Amino acid sequence: MLGPVLLAAARSDGIRRLVAAAPVTRPVVDRYIAGEGLGDAMSAVRALTGRGLDVTLDHLGEDITDPAEARRNRDAYLALCDALAAEGLAERAEMSVKLSAFGQALPGGHDVALANVTPVVEAAAAAGTTVTLDMEDHTTADSTLAVLAELRRSHPQTGAVLQSYLFRTEDDCRALAGEGSRVRLVKGAYKEPASVAFQDKHEVDRAYVRCLGILMAGRGHPMIGSHDPRMVAIAQELARRTGRKPGDYEFQMLYGIREAEQRRLADEGHRMRVYVPYGTDWYGYFMRRLAERPANLAFFLRSLATR
Numbered sequence: 001m002l003g004p005v006l007l008a009a010a011r012s013d014g015i016r017r018l019v020a021a022a023p024v025t026r027p028v029v030d031r032y033i034a035g036e037g038l039g040d041a042m043s044a045v046r047a048l049t050g051r052g053l054d055v056t057l058d059h060l061g062e063d064i065t066d067p068a069e070a071r072r073n074r075d076a077y078l079a080l081c082d083a084l085a086a087e088g089l090a091e092r093a094e095m096s097v098k099l100s101a102f103g104q105a106l107p108g109g110h111d112v113a114l115a116n117v118t119p120v121v122e123a124a125a126a127a128g129t130t131v132t133l134d135m136e137d138h139t140t141a142d143s144t145l146a147v148l149a150e151l152r153r154s155h156p157q158t159g160a161v162l163q164s165y166l167f168r169t170e171d172d173c174r175a176l177a178g179e180g181s182r183v184r185l186v187k188g189a190y191k192e193p194a195s196v197a198f199q200d201k202h203e204v205d206r207a208y209v210r211c212l213g214i215l216m217a218g219r220g221h222p223m224i225g226s227h228d229p230r231m232v233a234i235a236q237e238l239a240r241r242t243g244r245k246p247g248d249y250e251f252q253m254l255y256g257i258r259e260a261e262q263r264r265l266a267d268e269g270h271r272m273r274v275y276v277p278y279g280t281d282w283y284g285y286f287m288r289r290l291a292e293r294p295a296n297l298a299f300f301l302r303s304l305a306t307r
């Protein structure tokens, strides 16, 4: 029951101020976030790639309401791209972007977001890496997939995220299962109404398996974004049945979650990519991680109580 409350809190400015001001929040946040600056992000990239893991970097930010902030977020990704290229890490590290950080919710949001994300996609291609568009709440899905379609005309390697909790996603998987497409399949992290999304966890899991079946049988590059051991095992079985080699798909998990499993999969020869968030705007991301697992909330509350 706590999950929906935390997801609602993730969008509350009042609670954001309270949580950000709590003196104990930072150590808990640090479990999930690589740090605030580009230097912290690059240290995490070096450490993870040194251990045989690949990376996707998220410069934290979402739901911006000011065009200047969208441009600052674009510039942060351009600087990240330069840093990856300068250190020869572009082959191992790609970038994940949220279009709401690029102006998607502003008036004319589709064009604003496309104008801001295009230079990032171009810089990524020039540096030898790629961009994946994160998926946010369901009201943004059509716009995000439309931006994806436009970007893929010139940069077909641009990736997308699909969320198995949405009723629409099996159709979206079919549409994006073709040659060259890169799709990260996740269960979904936002509070969605029963009119558009499964509410029952088992239904979401069953939908995940159906979607995975479509992507693994297709000709694209499926990216299995889940910490769920059953989904990881099913993906391996589907890869075996469809004759996919380790480089033809990849596993993805979030920074700080199931790290031993991340290393185990990499050691077994799988491509294992870690999603590394960094930056100062960590609140929404952090609250979604708390909502996913009651034990995380207990950890957070315990740290408050022991101060």
Ligand code: FDA
Binding pocket: 133, 134, 135, 136, 161, 163, 184, 186, 187, 188, 189, 190, 225, 226, 227, 228, 229, 252, 253, 254, 257, 258, 274, 275, 288, 289, 290, 292, 293, 296
């Ligand atoms: P599930 O929630 O069923 O958890 C399975 C097991 O994983 C748990 O029992 C626990 O062991 C572990 N676990 C899961 N979450 C944990 C946590 N927070 N802390 C500690 N342990 C945890 N969503 C979205 O809507 N849009 C997006 O763009 C993305 N992008 C994205 C990228 C990547 C690389 C990943 C892995 C996930 C996302 N997500 C996302 C989040 C996703 O939708 C989902 O909320 C989480 O991955 C949790 O779902 P699981 O599939 O891991 O399974």
